[in-house]
Amino acid sequence: MEVAGALSIFQRSQSLYNVRYTKYLGDGDSKAFTSIVEIKVYGDHCSVEKLECIGYVMKIMGTRLRRLKTKMRGQKLSDGKPLCGRNILTEAEIDRLQAYYCLAIRRNLSSVKDMQQAILAIFLHKLSTDEKPQHGFCPSDTDTWCKFKKAELLGETYHHKNSLPVDVVEAMRPVFRDLANPELLKKCLHGGTQNPNESVNNVIWSRVPKKTFVQLVLSLGTYDAVSSFNVRNVSKLEILRKMCIEPGDYTVQAMKCLDKQRLLRAKYSCLQKTKEVRKEKRLKRKKKDDEILKNADHLEYGAGMF
Numbered sequence: 519m520e521v522a523g524a525l526s527i528f529q530r531s532q533s534l535y536n537v538r539y540t541k542y543l544g545d546g547d548s549k550a551f552t553s554i555v556e557i558k559v560y561g562d563h564c565s566v567e568k569l570e571c572i573g574y575v576m577k578i579m580g581t582r583l584r585r586l587k588t589k590m591r592g593q594k595l596s597d598g599k600p601l602c603g604r605n606i607l608t609e610a611e612i613d614r615l616q617a618y619y620c621l622a623i624r625r626n627l628s629s630v631k632d633m634q635q636a637i638l639a640i641f642l643h644k645l646s647t648d649e650k651p652q653h654g655f656c657p658s659d660t661d662t663w664c665k666f667k668k669a670e671l672l673g674e675t676y677h678h679k680n681s682l683p684v685d686v687v688e689a690m691r692p693v694f695r696d697l698a699n700p701e702l703l704k705k706c707l708h709g710g711t712q713n714p715n716e717s718v719n720n721v722i723w724s725r726v727p728k729k730t731f732v733q734l735v736l737s738l739g740t741y742d743a744v745s746s747f748n749v750r751n752v753s754k755l756e757i758l759r760k761m762c763i764e765p766g767d768y769t770v771q772a773m774k775c776l777d778k779q780r781l782l783r784a785k786y787s788c789l790q791k792t793k794e795v796r797k798e799k800r801l802k803r804k805k806k807d808d809e810i811l812k813n814a815d816h817l818e819y820g821a822g823m824f
Contacts, residue, residue: 524550528559545574570705571712576620595685627709637698751776
C-alpha cells in the first residue's frame with residue numbers, strides 16, 4: 519500500500535500541480551523509493567534524490583548495537599569479560615549512545631565533516647581513560663558536554679569514570695565507523711524527519727483498520743483524518759453543512775470539546791515532568807529486559823527455547 523501510494527503521489531504531481539518532486543524523505547523500511555527510481559516517474563532526465571529521516575538513522579545506531587550484543591552473547595572479549603551484562607552494554611547505555619549520535623547529527627547540519635567529528639568525539643570520549651585521554655574532537659567551549667574539557671577550562675583535574683570498558687568500546691568501533699560514513703551523513707544535512715507523516719498516519723490508522731482493506735472505508739477514513747489533522751475536529755461541522763445538514767448546538771460543542779481535549783493532551787505530553795516519567799518507565803523496562811537476558815542461560819522455559 520505504501521509503495522502504491524508513493525508512486526501515485528509522484529506520478530500525478532505534474533498533471534495536478536505542474537511540479538516534479540526531486541527529493542524523497544523516507545527511511546529504509548519501505549520499497550517505495552526503490553520503486554520510484556526503477557519506474558523513472560519523470561523519465562531519464564530527472565532523478566529523485568533520497569534523503570534519510572534523521573529519526574530513522576538514529577535508530578540504526580541502536581539496532582546495530584543490539585545486533586552486536588546479540589551476535590557476541592556468550593563470547594568473551596580480550597579482557598575476559600562478556601560484551602553484555604550488568605554495567606556493560608546495557609539497553610540503557612545503547613539508548614544513550616543512540617541519543618548522543620542523534621545530537622551529533624542535529625547540531626552539525628551545516629557540515630558533513632563536523633558531523634563526522636562529533637560522532638568520532640562520542641566514540642573517543644567513551645574510549646578515553648586517565649592513562650590515555652582522547653578528547654581532541656570534544657567541544658571545548660564553555661558549555662561543552664565533555665567533563666574532561668570542562669575541567670580543563672577550569673584548571674581542574676578530571677578522573678575518568680568509564681561507564682564502558684575499553685574492550686567493549688573497541689567492539690563498537692565498526693558500528694561507529696559505518697554510521698559516520700559521509701554518504702549516509704550527506705543525506706541527513708536537510709535536518710528533517712518523518713514525524714509529521716507518522717503523525718498523519720497515526721490519525722488515519724486510528725480510524726481505519728490496517729489488516730482489512732476496503733477501498734471506500736479507507737478513502738472516507740483518510741478524508742476524515744486529514745481534515746481533522748489540518749483543521750481540527752470542527753472541520754466535520756463544515757462537511758455537514760456542505761451536505762446541507764446544519765449541525766446542532768450539541769454537535770458543535772462536542773467538536774470544540776474534542777479539539778480542546780486534544781490540545782490539553784498535547785500540552786501535557788510536552789511537559790518536562792511527563793517526559794521524565796516516560797523516560798523513567800522506558801529505562802525500567804530496558805533494565806528489566808537486561809536482567810532477563812543476563813539470566814537467559816538459567817532459564818528453564820521461554821519462547822523459542824524448544
